[in-house]
Amino acid sequence: MKDWWQGAVIYQIYPRSFCDSNGDGVGDLNGITEKLDYVASLGVDGVWISPFFKSPMHDFGYDVADFRDVDPVFGTLEDFDRLLEHAHELGLKVIIDQVYSHASMECAWFKESKASRTGDKADWFVWADAKQDGSPPNNWQSVFAGPAWTWSAARKQYYFHNFLSEQPDLNVHNPEVQEELLSVARFWLERGVDGFRLDATNFYMHDPALRDNPPFKNGNAVRPFDMQDQIYNQSHPDIEKFLARLRGLMDSYGATFTVAEVGGRRSLEEMAAYTKGDKLLHTAYSFIFLEEEELTVPGIRDAIEDWDKAADSWPSWTFSNHDRRRVVSRWRKNRDPDAFAKAMNALLLSLKGTIFIYQGEELGLPQSDVPYERLVDPEAIKNWPETLGRDGCRTPMPWTDATKNGGWPAETWLPMDMNHFPMSVAAQETDSASSLAFTRRLLTLRKAHPALVYGDITFLDTPEPVLAFLREADGEKLLCVFNLGEDAANWAGHEGEPTLVLGVGGVDSAGTQALPVCGGFIAKL
Numbered sequence: 001m002k003d004w005w006q007g008a009v010i011y012q013i014y015p016r017s018f019c020d021s022n023g024d025g026v027g028d029l030n031g032i033t034e035k036l037d038y039v040a041s042l043g044v045d046g047v048w049i050s051p052f053f054k055s056p057m058h059d060f061g062y063d064v065a066d067f068r069d070v071d072p073v074f075g076t077l078e079d080f081d082r083l084l085e086h087a088h089e090l091g092l093k094v095i096i097d098q099v100y101s102h103a104s105m106e107c108a109w110f111k112e113s114k115a116s117r118t119g120d121k122a123d124w125f126v127w128a129d130a131k132q133d134g135s136p137p138n139n140w141q142s143v144f145a146g147p148a149w150t151w152s153a154a155r156k157q158y159y160f161h162n163f164l165s166e167q168p169d170l171n172v173h174n175p176e177v178q179e180e181l182l183s184v185a186r187f188w189l190e191r192g193v194d195g196f197r198l199d200a201t202n203f204y205m206h207d208p209a210l211r212d213n214p215p216f217k218n219g220n221a222v223r224p225f226d227m228q229d230q231i232y233n234q235s236h237p238d239i240e241k242f243l244a245r246l247r248g249l250m251d252s253y254g255a256t257f258t259v260a261e262v263g264g265r266r267s268l269e270e271m272a273a274y275t276k277g278d279k280l281l282h283t284a285y286s287f288i289f290l291e292e293e294e295l296t297v298p299g300i301r302d303a304i305e306d307w308d309k310a311a312d313s314w315p316s317w318t319f320s321n322h323d324r325r326r327v328v329s330r331w332r333k334n335r336d337p338d339a340f341a342k343a344m345n346a347l348l349l350s351l352k353g354t355i356f357i358y359q360g361e362e363l364g365l366p367q368s369d370v371p372y373e374r375l376v377d378p379e380a381i382k383n384w385p386e387t388l389g390r391d392g393c394r395t396p397m398p399w400t401d402a403t404k405n406g407g408w409p410a411e412t413w414l415p416m417d418m419n420h421f422p423m424s425v426a427a428q429e430t431d432s433a434s435s436l437a438f439t440r441r442l443l444t445l446r447k448a449h450p451a452l453v454y455g456d457i458t459f460l461d462t463p464e465p466v467l468a469f470l471r472e473a474d475g476e477k478l479l480c481v482f483n484l485g486e487d488a489a490n491w492a493g494h495e496g497e498p499t500l501v502l503g504v505g506g507v508d509s510a511g512t513q514a515l516p517v518c519g520g521f522i523a524k525l
Contacts, residue, residue, distance in 0.1 A: 005195070005257040005282060006314055007453035008045035009355045009443060010095060014322045015052050015074055016060060016413055017396045018359055025412040027396070029075040033083045035399075036090055038425065042362060043443030046093030048197050050322060052080070053099075056106045058166035059378065062097075062199060063104035067184040077191075084192050093194040095257060100181050101203040102167040109180075110168050114154050124177050125168045126160035127152075128210060139212045140233040141224040144379050148233060162203050162233060164378060172204045178242055182249055189250070195257030196250075197285065201243075202262050202270050205236035216265075222386045230264060240273060243280045259316055259354070260284040263291075268310050275313035283316045283354055290324040295331035295484050297464045304351065304457060318356035319348050326360070326393050329367035333486055338364055339505050339518035342438045343482065346504045349442045350480045350522060352457040352471065357439075359397055360420075363428060364435035368395040368417040376414065398424040445502055445522070451476040452522075466491040466515065470525075479510070482520035489515050498523035 019031030029052060039047060051061030052074040061071070070077050087094050103110055103125075112121040128137035128149070136149035136158050142165075149158040150165040160169045170177055185196065213228040221227045243260075250256040258281045262271045271284035288303045307315045319327040332340045341364025348355060370391040375381050380389020395414045399407030402421040421427075428434035446452045455473030462468045465485030471478045479498050483489045483505075490513050498510035502522040507515065510523030 002454045003257075003282075004045070004093070004255060005354055007352075007354065007446075008093070009043075009349065009357060009446065010046045010048050010093075011039055011042065011044040012048045012050070012318075012321060012356055012358045013039075014050045014359060014394055017394050019397065019399065020408055020412075023409045024073075025409050026073050028073065029070065029079040029083050033079070033086050036083070036086050036092065040090040040092055041440070043440055043447065044092070044357065046095060046194065047087065048095040048356065049097070051097045051099060051199075055104055056166070058104070059164055060376075062099055063102070063106075063164065063167045064099050065104040065106040066108075067099075067103075068187050081191065088192070093257070094192075095195045095197055095259070096188060096193050097199055098185060098188075098196040099199045100170065100172065101200040102161065102163060102169045105166045105168055109170075114152055114159070117155055117157075123174050124171055126171050126206060127155060127157045128160070129157055138210050138232075139228070141213075141228055143223075143225050145223045145225065145382050160206065160233075162200070169203070169206070172242060173208060173236075173238065178245065182245060185246060185249055189253045189256065194255075195259070195282075198258060198260045198281070200263075201260035201274060201281075201284075202239065202264060202267075203234045204239045204242060206234060207232035207236060222383060234264070235266065235270060240280060243274055247280055258282050261287075263287045268306055271307075272311035272313070275311060277312070283314045284311075285316050285318070285356070289317060289319050290321060293330065297462075297467045297484055300347070300467055300484070301459050301469075305459065315353040316356060317348065317351050317353045318358065319344055320358040320361050320393065321356070322358065322394055323390050324393065326358075326365060326367045328364055332366075335486060335518055337366060338435060340364075341435050343504055343518040343520060345435070345439050345442055346502070346520065346522070347467075347480075347482050349446050350452060350469075350471065352455065358393075362436050362439040363398070363420075363423050363425065365398075365417075365420055365423060367392040368415075368420070370395065370415060374415050395420070400424050400426045441502070449476060449478060449501070450474045451478045460494075462491050465489055468494075477525040479523045479525055480520070481515070481523075483515035483517065486517065488517060488519075491515065494525070496525055498525050 016027050018027040019035045020027050021030035053064045054066035054069045054071045055061050055063050084094055109121055109124050113125045136147050140148040142148040143163050151158055161167050211232045213232050216229040218226050260274050260281050262284050275281050275284050292299050327344050328341050375391055377389035377391045395417050396408050396412050398420040401424055406416050428436035451471040451473040455471040458470045460468040466489050467484050468481045493513045500510040500523050505516050505519035507519045507521045510521050
C-alpha cells in the first residue's frame with residue numbers, strides 16, 4: 001500500500017500572483033480560497049502554497065519576520081484556517097513552505113541576537129569577528145551576489161547570510177534554534193496542514209570553523225557565488241540529524257509529507273542523503289529539469305535513472321516553478337507553443353514520482369517579459385541584464401480576458417502579461433481543445449492507471465529524439481512514447497499490439513511509427 005503522496009500531483013500556488021480578493025493588486029489567502037474549486041477541478045491531489053508569513057518582503061516572503069503569523073497583505077490566521085478547511089472539504093491536501101535556513105532581519109529573534117553578544121539569543125544566528133584588516137571572516141559569497149557577510153555596528157561583528165543581507169542565516173547547529181524551529185512546525189501541524197516544502201534544505205548548516213571555500217572553474221559564471229565550490233557555507237553533515245528530528249515530529253501527526261528543496265552541484269547526492277530510509281524526509285524536490293536549458297532524451301532519461309541509482313527513496317519532479325523560467329519559454333524553441341505545452345504536461349504526468357505543477361502551467365503560459373522599470377526581484381535587479389530573474393514567472397494569473405485585466409485591478413504588483421489574456425482560464429474553460437482541458441484529461445488518466453501513479457519506470461533504447469519508457473504496476477503495463485525533437489521523427493515501434501490510451505499532438509494510433517513534432521502517446525500493452 002502506497003502513501004497518499006507517492007505519485008500524487010501537487011499544484012503550486014504563489015500567493016501574491018494567484019488571486020486578489022480585496023483589489024489591492026496583490027493575491028491573498030481569501031483569493032486562494034475562492035479559487036480552490038477550480039484547483040480541485042483540475043484533478044490534483046493537493047496544493048503547495050509558497051510563503052504567506054509576516055515579512056518585510058525583501059525576498060517576497062522568503063524573509064520571514066514571524067514564523068507563526070500571516071502577513072497582513074495576505075490576510076489573517078483565520079483566513080488561513082478557512083482556506084485549510086475548504087481545501088480539506090474538497091479532498092485537497094495542503095502543503096506549506098517552511099523556511100528554516102534563515103529569517104528576516106526584522107525577525108524579533110535577530111533583533112535580540114544583534115543587540116548583545118551575551119543575550120539569550122546571541123548565538124541564534126551566525127556571527128563572526130572581522131579579520132585584522134576589517135574584512136569579512138572568510139571568502140563565502142551569497143547566492144544573490146556579493147559577500148555572504150554584512151557588518152553589524154551594534155555587535156561589532158559580521159553576520160552570515162547565504163542569500164540577501166536582509167536574510168541572516170539561522171544557526172541551526174544551536175539546539176535552542178532547532179527546538180524553536182520544531183515548535184514552529186508543530187504550530188502549523190496543529191492547525192491541520194498536511195506537510196511542508198522545506199526551503200533551501202542544504203543551506204541549513206555551515207562549517208563552524210568558517211573555512212574558505214575553494215575556487216571552482218566556471219567559464220559561464222555570472223555571480224561570484226558560481227566561482228566557488230560551496231563546501232563550507234552549506235551542506236554540513238549534521239543537517240541529517242536535524243531532519244531526523246523533524247521527521248519524528250511529522251510522524252507523530254500521522255500521514256504528513258515532507259519535500260526538500262535541494263539545489264547546487266551536489267544536489268543528487270544530497271537529495272539521496274536527505275531521503276534515505278524511513279527516518280528522514282519523504283522526498284526531495286529536484287532542480288534538474290528546472291536548470292536544464294535544453295530538452296533532450298538523455299536529459300530526461302539520465303535524471304530519472306540517476307535518481308534510481310543514487311537514492312533508495314521516492315523522487316519528485318517539476319518542469320517549472322516560481323524561481324525558474326516557464327518550461328514553454330525555456331525548452332520550446334520553434335515548436336508550436338500550445339502543442340508544446342500539452343506535450344510537456346503529458347510527459348511530466350507520465351513520469352514516476354510525486355509531480356508538482358506550477359500555477360499557469362495547465363494553461364500553457366509562457367514566461368512574461370517584465371521591463372526593467374517594473375522589476376521587483378532583487379536578484380534580477382542586481383544582475384541585470386545578465387540574468388532576467390524570477391519576475392517573469394511570477395506575473396499574475398490570468399483568470400479572465402483583457403477587458404477585465406485578467407480578473408485583477410488595474411494596477412498589480414507585477415504587470416499583467418498581455419500575451420496571457422487569450423490563454424486565460426475563462427477563455428480555455430469553454431474550449432475542449434485547450435491546454436486546460438487537455439491537462440484535466442491527463443490528470444484523470446493518471447488517477448485511473450496505477451502504473452502511472454506509482455509504477456516502476458523502464459526506459460527503452462530508442463534513437464533520439466524519441467523518448468520511450470514503460471510504466472508497470474499491479475499487472476498493468478503502459479508504453480509512453482514522445483517525440484522531443486523539433487522535426488517529425490520515426491521510431492521502430494513496440495512488439496505486440498498496444499492499445500491507445502491517450503494521443504498527444506494529433507497521434508491517433510499506438511501502432512504508428514511516425515511521430516509529428518510534439519507528438520506522442522500512452523498505450524496499454
